Each structure stands twice: as C-alpha cells, then as structure tokens.
Amino acid sequence: MPKERSVNPAQAQRKAEKQREISKNKKNLQHQRNEKLARRNPERLQRQIEELKESEARGSLRPKDKDTLAQLEKDLKGVRRARDALGDAAPKFPIHDRPERREPRSAREEQQQRRQHLGKRRRAQDETHSDSEDTDPEVRDIPMPRDTPPPISRDSNRRPFRDPQIGPDGHRIPHALPTKPVAAVAPQVVYSSAPQLRDLKKEATKFVPSAVRQKQKQVKGTGGRLLEADEIDRLEKAGYYA
Structure with a gap:
C-alpha cells in the first residue's frame, strides 16, 4: 500500500482561512448587488413591460423592442428576488394609482385617431390650465395666439427672377474670357570683361x-x-x- 502523505496543519489552517475569506467576499458582493437592484422600482418596470406587451399584441413591436422586453422581464425577476432577500431593509417607493389598461387597438385605428387630432387646438384646456403651476410667473402674462396665423400673401408687384446669363432669345450667354495677363520680362544677366585694378600699396x-x-x-x-x-x-x- 502506498504510504499516506502527512497533512501539514499550518497549511490546512491557511487553506481554511482562504476558503472562509472567499465565501465572505461572495456574500458581500451578493449583498451589494441586491442593494443595487432593490433601488429600482418594480412597478415602473412592470408598467414598461405591459406597454411593450400591448405593442406586441398589436403587432407593432420592433426587433429592438423585443430585446428590451426580454431584458426588462429579466431585470424585474432580479429586482423582486433582491427585494425579497433584503426584506424590510429594501427601499420603499410611493404607490401611484395605476392607470386603467386600455384595450389593444389596431395600428390603423391609432393612425386614424392621430389624423383626426392633427392640427387642432384645444382652447378650453388651454384656458383652464393657463394659470398652471408649471408656467413661470415671468411668462404667464404673455398673450398667446388663439388661432393659426393667416397665410402670407404674395406680393403682386414682385418681379420674377431673371437670370442675367440668359439672353432675350432664351439661350445662355457665354461667359466672357478674362484678359490675358502680360508675361513678365525675364531679367537679363550682363557679363563684363573690364579689367579689375588693384591698389597693392593700399592693400599692403x-x-x-x-x-x-x-x-x-x-x-x-x-x-x-x-x-x-x-x-x-x-x-x-x-x-x-x-
């Protein structure tokens, strides 16, 4: 039989401490991840998922939105799991009344409704909310136009544009060539054979x-x-x- 290898107690102690440190770091990372996910509002994620599912039921969901829907569902599961893990320590969010779910309409009906309301002004609503808190007091007293401005009338005295390059016969006049520049005179070098007289006494x-x-x-x-x-x-x- 092979001889059993003796276990070093100091090495076994270091290995156990290292394993405990690794497990402690994993728990800390998981706790931080749960705290980060718990800060997200699950109700808001649920509303976004429902809106995308309504678009999917109408058949107007793009491939990019499908990926977004899958990611939101995955995030919602993680947020709920993190909030359950934190329990009472999870942050609280204000509860808003959820809007009533509208029955899914076809894309054609939505397009027709948009065309009916296109270009219309809701005067009653503008008058009711003219003193809204969202409006700054500096611009609240500025009168707003009630109707669309009238179309700009064309000036009957305005002369039509006439291209100066087109002659009376309707043909384009050729461009006049610019004057030809005068060629510069090349400098001439003059060679002289006159003797050069030297004053040797002065040089000495x-x-x-x-x-x-x-x-x-x-x-x-x-x-x-x-x-x-x-x-x-x-x-x-x-x-x-x-």
Missing part, C-alpha cells in the same frame, strides 16, 4: 602688425601717452618717423 598697409602700428601711433603722438626725448630718438633710429 592693411597687413601691418599691431606692435608696429602701436609704435607708429606713439611717434605721431596719438598713442595715448607722451614720449620722452630718448624714446623718440630710439623710434626714429628704428625707422619710425612722425
């Missing part, structure tokens, strides 16, 4: 060392300081003349 004086130029300025008295007599004699002997 430009390349005087700075030390020599400084001594020339000192001999001429423009160096910034006065020279002694022996310094002037020494510069003159070196070839610097004033």
